[in-house]
Amino acid sequence: MLRALLLLLAILAVNAHADEAVAETPVDATQLVRDAVNHWRGLSSLAEITMTIHRPDWERTMSMRAWTKGDDRSLVRVLEPRKDRGNGTLTQDNSMWSFSPKVNRVIKIPSSMMGQSWMGSDFSNKDIAKADDIIDQYEHTLIGTEDRHEHTVYIVQSIPFEDAAVVWGREVLTIRDDYIVLEHRFYDQDNELVKTLSTLEIEDMGGRTTAKRQRMTKVEDPDEWTEIQVDTVEYDLDIGDNVFTLSNLRNPRD
Secondary structure, X not given: OHHHHHHHHHHHHHHHHHHHHHHOOOOOHHHHHHHHHXXXXXXEEEEEEEEEEEEOOEEEEEEEEEEEEOOOEEEEEEEEOHHHOOXXXXXXXXXXXXXXXXXXXXXXXXXXXXXXXXXXXXXXHHHHHOOOHHHHOEEEEEEEEEEEOOEEEEEEEEEEOOOOOOOOOEEXXXXXXXXXXXXXXXXXOOOOEEXXXXXXXXXXXXXXXEEEEEEEEEOOEEEEEEEEEEEEEEEOOOOOHXXXXXXXXXXXXX
């Protein structure tokens, strides 16, 4: 009886140490950021999106369709309003092009214009084209954790490498344990907060829990913001490479 009790106590002690070891396993901040980006876009995706650009004296809404494939290809096309229908943006590898039916021209966006507004919104061309920069060109450090509504939330500071072709001095991401980015803050080279992307609504969509509505706000103009709302989304589809071509950007076949 005594031997059985000692054996039971030994097993419990081993299990307790094992649980403690798991609990103390350090979080890989780089992998956490990579998983968050991959969770957001999947292997491929097709989404219907509404973008609202808000200013104190006016507001504009656009409906769009967006395709992504892998980590370097995307196509966004405007559906409404009618006067903007057909406007599109194509990204592939490190290049970005725009198309306007009004002038019937495909224009390659030069690096000098990547910081400019995308379709008049508070998102820049670089925000749309360079989702992977946050993975490849930054060093990531876990700077805090907290509990929110039965989830563990990780706060990651991302500092660009010295030779990184980025404009930010640092970025700070707040990532939930299911890989949803709750907040993404952008700081300039003087460590001043410039803008914040906040997740306002989370929903089960396309077979996964994802950010349904997000708002980009600039610190200098808090009354000016842009919201992106995902109306429908499907992940991991078989999307042909021909979707992500200059020909399809100009002459839609979808």
